[in-house]
Amino acid sequence: MTTSTALPPAPVPPVSPGQRSKKQVPHNVRTSRRAAWIFAPSLLVSFVFVYVFIGITVYISLSNWKIGTSPDLTLRQPFGGTYGEIIQEQRFQADIRNVVIFTIIFLVLAIFGGLIAALFIHHVSVGKGLFRTVFLLPYALSFIVTGVAWRWIFSPSTGVNEILRSIGIENPPGWTTDTTILGALNDPSGTDFLKVQFGIPVALLPIIFAAAWQLVGFAMAMYLAGLASIPEEHLEAASVDGANTWQRLRHIVLPQLWPSTITCFVLLLHVALKIFDLVVAMSGSGPGFVTDVPGIYIYNYLTSRYDKASAMAIILLLLTLAVIVPYLIRGYRKERKA
Amino acid sequence: MRASNKLRTSLAITAAASLIAVTGCSANQPAGSSTGGTDKLEITSWWTSGSEADALNVLIDGVKQSKAGLSVDNAAVSGGGGANARQALAARLQAGSPPDSWQLHPAGQLKSYVDGGQVADLTELWTQNDWASKLPKDVAEAQQVDGKYYTVPIGVHRGNVLWTNPAVLSKANVKINPTGTVDELIASLKQVQATGTTPVCLGDKDIFASAELLESIIMSRTGADNWKKLFTNEYSFDAPEVKQALEDYKTILSLSNKDHSAITWDEAVKKMANGTCAVSLMGDWAYGELLNAKKTPGTDFAWVTFPGKEDIFDYVGDGFSIPAKNIPHADAANAWLKTLMDPKIQTEFAAKKGSIPAVTNADISSLSEYQQEAAKSFASAKVVSSLAHGQVTTAEFAQTYADAVSTFNGSGNVAAFTASMTQAQKTQL
Numbered sequence: 042m043t044t045s046t047a048l049p050p051a052p053v054p055p056v057s058p059g060q061r062s063k064k065q066v067p068h069n070v071r072t073s074r075r076a077a078w079i080f081a082p083s084l085l086v087s088f089v090f091v092y093v094f095i096g097i098t099v100y101i102s103l104s105n106w107k108i109g110t111s112p113d114l115t116l117r118q119p120f121g122g123t124y125g126e127i128i129q130e131q132r133f134q135a136d137i138r139n140v141v142i143f144t145i146i147f148l149v150l151a152i153f154g155g156l157i158a159a160l161f162i163h164h165v166s167v168g169k170g171l172f173r174t175v176f177l178l179p180y181a182l183s184f185i186v187t188g189v190a191w192r193w194i195f196s197p198s199t200g201v202n203e204i205l206r207s208i209g210i211e212n213p214p215g216w217t218t219d220t221t222i223l224g225a226l227n228d229p230s231g232t233d234f235l236k237v238q239f240g241i242p243v244a245l246l247p248i249i250f251a252a253a254w255q256l257v258g259f260a261m262a263m264y265l266a267g268l269a270s271i272p273e274e275h276l277e278a279a280s281v282d283g284a285n286t287w288q289r290l291r292h293i294v295l296p297q298l299w300p301s302t303i304t305c306f307v308l309l310l311h312v313a314l315k316i317f318d319l320v321v322a323m324s325g326s327g328p329g330f331v332t333d334v335p336g337i338y339i340y341n342y343l344t345s346r347y348d349k350a351s352a353m354a355i356i357l358l359l360l361t362l363a364v365i366v367p368y369l370i371r372g373y374r375k376e377r378k379a
Numbered sequence: 380m381r382a383s384n385k386l387r388t389s390l391a392i393t394a395a396a397s398l399i400a401v402t403g404c405s406a407n408q409p410a411g412s413s414t415g416g417t418d419k420l421e422i423t424s425w426w427t428s429g430s431e432a433d434a435l436n437v438l439i440d441g442v443k444q445s446k447a448g449l450s451v452d453n454a455a456v457s458g459g460g461g462a463n464a465r466q467a468l469a470a471r472l473q474a475g476s477p478p479d480s481w482q483l484h485p486a487g488q489l490k491s492y493v494d495g496g497q498v499a500d501l502t503e504l505w506t507q508n509d510w511a512s513k514l515p516k517d518v519a520e521a522q523q524v525d526g527k528y529y530t531v532p533i534g535v536h537r538g539n540v541l542w543t544n545p546a547v548l549s550k551a552n553v554k555i556n557p558t559g560t561v562d563e564l565i566a567s568l569k570q571v572q573a574t575g576t577t578p579v580c581l582g583d584k585d586i587f588a589s590a591e592l593l594e595s596i597i598m599s600r601t602g603a604d605n606w607k608k609l610f611t612n613e614y615s616f617d618a619p620e621v622k623q624a625l626e627d628y629k630t631i632l633s634l635s636n637k638d639h640s641a642i643t644w645d646e647a648v649k650k651m652a653n654g655t656c657a658v659s660l661m662g663d664w665a666y667g668e669l670l671n672a673k674k675t676p677g678t679d680f681a682w683v684t685f686p687g688k689e690d691i692f693d694y695v696g697d698g699f700s701i702p703a704k705n706i707p708h709a710d711a712a713n714a715w716l717k718t719l720m721d722p723k724i725q726t727e728f729a730a731k732k733g734s735i736p737a738v739t740n741a742d743i744s745s746l747s748e749y750q751q752e753a754a755k756s757f758a759s760a761k762v763v764s765s766l767a768h769g770q771v772t773t774a775e776f777a778q779t780y781a782d783a784v785s786t787f788n789g790s791g792n793v794a795a796f797t798a799s800m801t802q803a804q805k806t807q808l
Contacts, residue, residue: 107775108491112473131786131795197638218640220789229795236795325584328640329789330782344465345778 102351131236135330144313150253155260177258188322191251217324267301420711424482425464427457434731477702485521517762534734538693581639582647590767599687603761616800667733690760
């Protein structure tokens, strides 16, 4: 927490308003004590409602609270038995497979899409505002709204399949109802530990596409800001030295956009891991859980198994932390160096 | 001085924000609980659709008539087949501020509330009014846990009804015999397929629709007694009859619309009535839905009991319980339970809901042809409870079943299905 930057100006010896600048605010004990008081309520609230509740969820996931209506908070034997139980479930394994596939493809699509859209808008000479709005508009909508629209588009009997049929394709794809797993790595028997086929579930692709469509505008906005901050002289100098468009892009523009890419990556990553509403609206769990995600799992078990729902919530939290923490550590190290 | 003014402003904003947070929390308290008095009643349910809300209003008007000056707070929570309502209720029960009465399915779902010590023992009320004698034995038993009554039944739905499209069936020259076997049914469906029409409409976006279809086939193959034994662990999901039912289910699934996992049950029955396919299995709440969609019974759609070796009535019941502790308005809640058991009220309720009255002395002559048939069948058929609706056993087991069906829909792996269900029989019953 860098409280000093967010401090209101402390009472200082009277100065004329024009002279007031950041440098004149003394970072003394009095001001930081005041700052602590101001931030105390929000710190307390976030401590209770975030960290204490995470702790409670961890505890429930280790407890015997098996039925939603009657809390049984004794610890389950063997310790952590719920986790052992769920990792052997076909549904859980399918969820982890789905969320990993979803995250990877979604990030690639949204970030590349955003980059291309931003480069296009940055270099187009007319209608910049129009294009910006067109790309950014989906971001303003809620997932549940776009989910309903995309559900109709990819529904096996309407939408794109109507068009496919009209051009003579007899058996158009089932889209979100397809149970095929592309590039399946194993053949589960149902009694082994691995109960799910690892690979890319075809039914997930339309949903990933819809999610990327919605958030490509966000990535574009990030990249547009990044592009605007590249000094014009660098590009001019490169042109004078005889660099062509591709060389300028590769050696000047893309390296300077790296911070935007990192920001996009982190901010979109948690969208992918937490995805729930879009999937519910488009396909639900799907046959054989081909489109099930941890969010739906948690929701389904909230009235029948509190321990399982909590354990899945904790696993989801760990998944997020596994990617966010290295990023935070890297940022922290950089800050200390600076 | 400007700076300290700013400080004061930010402090004031922080204070206001925390005040809002605090009042926001207290606003979660149930409406009406603070005012007290005996002239109030709060009920929760998941009856929010058009016909359900109308039916609930029959009950509310009824209790108002029996207790003049009573104001009723209808705290219904919509969505998720009751999952949202049960969530909201669980939160209130844990906070110690329950409503005066809430809707639930009897038997298995009731048991979880009894185990949690959350529902009041109504045995005294039952014996005082001699309710057990006014109900069929199966219904009365479903309201008990360990010999004590905890809930009051308001209506009875049937889960295993095969809704048919007469025009499509006659075009294929097919007649479905309710006393025939599952094999005969499959043969008829294949005959429909030969005419180029999809035989079965299924909408299992919410998995209970295919869970109910599979449950009907299992019942037909195993018979009512073995179905009941599945939940006392005296009969195994590994039995050859269950495996045969799974193979049948796989066949019927292959005869269904390919987009079944993308549509809901009500879309599926409407497709059936529009002639997209020949049959659709669904509980008899579909009857209300079809009437609502302006379809005429007899011409647009007809019905048969799901074929099988004996006449089985797959019972899906609705009832109300009252809390064991912290009941805000006990008198009004008692009046409410008595109103529910009034035969006239049950008939009026059924007319809106599409169910049949639970009490045997209700006059059903004013109800529809389907409901009269269902009532007759309920009196004569073997009554079993639904697993797809979590009535026959615990919510945990029902969720395991729903997951197993979902998995089976994707893989068609009989061994995996029976493995996970026999495992659940060992650990969850």
